[in-house]
Amino acid sequence: MSLSTAVVTERVRARLRADRTDPSVRPEEAHRIAQFEVRRHNDQALARGTATIDDEAACVRDILAGVAGYGPLQPLLDDDTVEEIWLNGPAHVFVARDGRSERVPLALTEAQLRDTVERMLHAAGRRVDLGQPFVDASLPDGSRLHVAIADVVRGAWSVNIRKFLPRYRSLDALVRQGMVPAEVAGMLAEAMRAGGSVIVSGPTHAGKTTLLAALVAECADQRVITVEETFELGVQTADLVALQGRQASLEGTGEITLRRLVKEALRMRPDRLVIGEVRDAEALDLVLALNTGVPGAATVHANSAAEALEKLSLLPLLAGRNIDRAFIAPAVATSVDLVVHCGRDADGTRRVVDVISPAAVDADGRIGHRVLFAGGPAAEVGP
Known part of the structure; x- marks a missing residue:
């Protein structure tokens, strides 16, 4: 995610909080707000002579994935060819397609990984912490989530998402x-x-x-x-x-x-x-x-x-x-x-x-x- 997209995402998130709009319940309103903020950013960038966001539609999709979906993992969750997703820490992301595993060119930060897991568990009403370092949960689309955190896992968190197509x-x-x-x-x-x-x-x-x-x-x-x-x-x-x-x-x-x-x-x-x-x-x-x-x-x-x-x-x-x-x-x-x-x-x-x-x-x-x-x-x- 570029710096410009990250800035606009925070503005959209602030607008949604201020308006008390749940993007999962009112996706059309969330899309309208995201589109407005992207265009506002470009108007301001043109006036200042700074870089604009070239692909507005793609930026809106990224923003909505960040505020309503599951951030950088959302495109993989939306991909019907992906059967399973797993992360050996934030920088090592793998998927399975047709029974075969492959590493994908995607890297999250520690903060993004934890934020994504927290949003997934919030939807399922479950939690993971030092007292309960393993958790199984079901996502709204029926996918199964399994998370294991330190110190039962060496280093970073381990996350598995098994999709049922x-x-x-x-x-x-x-x-x-x-x-x-x-x-x-x-x-x-x-x-x-x-x-x-x-x-x-x-x-x-x-x-x-x-x-x-x-x-x-x-x-x-x-x-x-x-x-x-x-x-x-x-x-x-x-x-x-x-x-x-x-x-x-x-x-x-x-x-x-x-x-x-x-x-x-x-x-x-x-x-x-x-x-x-x-x-x-x-x-x-x-x-x-x-x-x-x-x-x-x-x-x-x-x-x-x-x-x-x-x-x-x-x-x-x-x-x-x-x-x-x-x-x-x-x-x-x-x-x-x-x-x-x-x-x-x-x-x-x-x-x-x-x-x-x-x-x-x-x-x-x-x-x-x-x-x-x-x-x-x-x-x-x-x-």
């Missing part, structure tokens, strides 16, 4: 994009509409949340309750309740865990319970809910669909000593209908790798499975 919100869109084969999309859509329980597995950045959101979009006639640590799914159905966890306060009180949210969700008459990510003892509550006849959907980190089943058999054991695998494994096998595994190739391409259906449990408590899709004919695995 609207063009990938349906199974049809994922088929066109090449992530989901058409026959698999039909199988998954039928399972969701018929009240089946589907688990989406895969490594980090494999597209699990994107696929889960597309699956839930098939449940237009169902009452859907979603449970997440931070709002990410962005599901839009007619009958929806979206629940989000809450971190503990500085006094250590007020925390709302996923386990608590799952229990509350079951009191809301769900036709389908959706857990954004299962990674702890909430797996027990999910399995118990599925065994009471409530269809479910969730994601889990795993290296294969079979490993995801194994993980769902083990995670509930974290809930307490009175839980054993002899109870959990059969419960998982009878309540989960499909496990669809996502992968990411070396070139960044995301795709569905395989789909399995749980089978019988062997004497060691391991769940067998039947392969429904793996680029070849179905096969029986396990007992």
Whole structure:
């Protein structure tokens, strides 16, 4: 941002404060004020013989990004080709496009980075400080923000913004994009509409949340309750309740865990319970809910669909000593209908790798499975 633009930005910000105009609520008025101040600056510059702002429209966009958006990061947030943005300090900015990462020629100052993060957290109603050096938050457009500050991070702040692009919100869109084969999309859509329980597995950045959101979009006639640590799914159905966890306060009180949210969700008459990510003892509550006849959907980190089943058999054991695998494994096998595994190739391409259906449990408590899709004919695995 040039010195002239910075000066005009401060004038616009002062005008907005004086007029008590919220640029996010009244964008047209903010645009009018910014345009007026840019032209006033140029009139004064011409009278004094100093440099003018040549591209008024671009300057107005920069000013509005600074006062209403998220400053230098706003163009990246507006870019539909960018899937994720991360900063290793203010001077090292990276993005991911089509699964590949690249560094962008953008550098912020420490003050700009902190100001941007504060505005993002203000919109989400969350905070980050020395007493709480990590924070997850959801931005107004559905993107997920994660921030880590010193002294848990060496040097400058670390910021990640994972965007969830609207063009990938349906199974049809994922088929066109090449992530989901058409026959698999039909199988998954039928399972969701018929009240089946589907688990989406895969490594980090494999597209699990994107696929889960597309699956839930098939449940237009169902009452859907979603449970997440931070709002990410962005599901839009007619009958929806979206629940989000809450971190503990500085006094250590007020925390709302996923386990608590799952229990509350079951009191809301769900036709389908959706857990954004299962990674702890909430797996027990999910399995118990599925065994009471409530269809479910969730994601889990795993290296294969079979490993995801194994993980769902083990995670509930974290809930307490009175839980054993002899109870959990059969419960998982009878309540989960499909496990669809996502992968990411070396070139960044995301795709569905395989789909399995749980089978019988062997004497060691391991769940067998039947392969429904793996680029070849179905096969029986396990007992």
